[in-house]
Amino acid sequence: MSEVAHTYPELQGRVVLITGGASGLGQASARSFAAAGARVAVADLRRDAALDEAAHLGSDHLGLAGDVADEGDVRRMVDAAVARWGRLDVLVNCAGIPDTFQPTVEQDVAAFRRLVDIHLCGTYMMCKAVAPHMLAQGRGAIVNLNSIAGVLGLARRNAYSAAKAGIGMMTRTLGCEWAAQGVRVxxxxxxxxxxxxxxxxxxxxxxxxxxVRRRTPAGRFGTAQHIADAVLFLASDRAEFITGVTLPVDGGYMAWGAASDAYDGPLD
Ligand SMILES: NC(=O)c1ccc[n+]([C@@H]2O[C@H](COP(=O)([O-])OP(=O)(O)OC[C@H]3O[C@@H](n4cnc5c(N)ncnc54)[C@H](O)[C@@H]3O)[C@@H](O)[C@H]2O)c1
Incomplete structure (x- = not known):
């Protein structure tokens, strides 16, 4: 039995849908859920990468292609997971793209809209599509991806930051709406x-x-596994009374408020 299966025995057999599951934070989360014995639907815009990742996890898992900004794709991805396993226990919303970093006056409104569509509307539509299944079961856990950019002001990242701040608030509103029915967000x-x-x-x-390393109290970048560990905890029954929160996983970045560097140790 893997260490994570030992830590979260309740995740054995649970059905987990992860958007953006073919790379980075979503991929690390998918691998951790699979190691815990969950059945994982890896959903991604990049079809081949989603299928490859699901194949890497093994025959108990499913690769799905789709754009979270497209309501039809969202419905098809959720329907495919439910058709395969008859239920849906966990949703992790990892799909995302970075901002353009251009000065605001040079920004393209279409790019702004696309970012908000993917991050905020995509997270909204995925939550809305899985909710009927989770509410009918009387149990479910959703983990969204916010960012330090959704809390702190990072210049020139309007769309990304506004979308992430919106995800933070929607995490609260949905958490409040569904708490009494056993669905945590x-x-x-x-x-x-x-x-x-x-x-x-x-x-x-x-x-x-x-x-970045100087500004981070821990003095280093985090790893995708750090996020996967937090995602599994929030999705597990250990977090049963936790809903509507945004948990920073940032090596102390958001806690730091002084004018000096947060880390003055060696940089290799
Ligand atoms: N890496 C970081 O430092 C960091 C920090 C804060 C927040 N985040 C957030 O975490 C999430 C994952 O980031 P990551 O670092 O793993 O990125 P990544 O680029 O490694 O992975 C993102 C995945 O999302 C997929 N994707 C992009 N647009 C999509 C769409 N419209 N529909 C479906 N899939 C789509 C991509 O194909 C990719 O596989 C993002 O929401 C990102 O904003 C990342």
Missing amino acids: NAVAPGYMLTPFSQRLIDEGKLDAQR
Whole structure:
């Protein structure tokens, strides 16, 4: 038995749908749920990557292609998971793309809308589509992906930050709406985690890795596994009385308020 299966025996056999499950934080979460004995639907815009990841997890799992910003795709992905297993216990909303980082006056409104569509409307539509199944079961857990950008002001990241802040509030509103019916809705707010998403920003010169480390009390980037560990906890029965919260997983980033660097140790 894996360590995670030992920690969360209740996850054995539960049905988990993860959007953005073919990469980064979603992929790490998918692998942890699978190691805990859950049955995982890996949903992603990139069809081949979703199928490959599901195949990597094994024959108990399912790969699904779809765009979370498209209501028809959302319905098809949820229906496919329910058709395969007859239930849905956990939804993790990991699908996402980064902002353009352009000065506001140069930003393209279509790009703004696309970001809000994917992050905020996508999370909303996925929650709305799984809810009837979870409410009928009298049990379910949803974990959304917020960000430090949804709480702190990061210049030039209007769409991403506004969408993430919206996800934070929707986590509260849905958590309140469904609490008495056994469906919990929580979020994690990652700081800077090393994934293909953040690596691309570093490679494109949009993120200074050394500055990030200086600004983070822990002095380092987090890993996708740090997020997967928090996602599993919030989805597990150990979090039974926790709903409507956003849990920072950021090495102390949001706790830091002084004008100086948060970390003055060595940078390798
Ligand atoms: N990595 C970080 O440091 C960090 C920090 C804060 C928040 N987040 C958030 O965590 C989530 C996951 O980020 P990640 O680092 O794993 O990114 P990633 O790029 O590694 O993975 C994102 C996945 O989402 C998929 N995707 C993109 N648009 C989609 C769509 N419209 N429909 C379905 N799938 C789609 C991509 O194909 C990809 O597989 C995102 O919401 C991101 O905003 C990440």
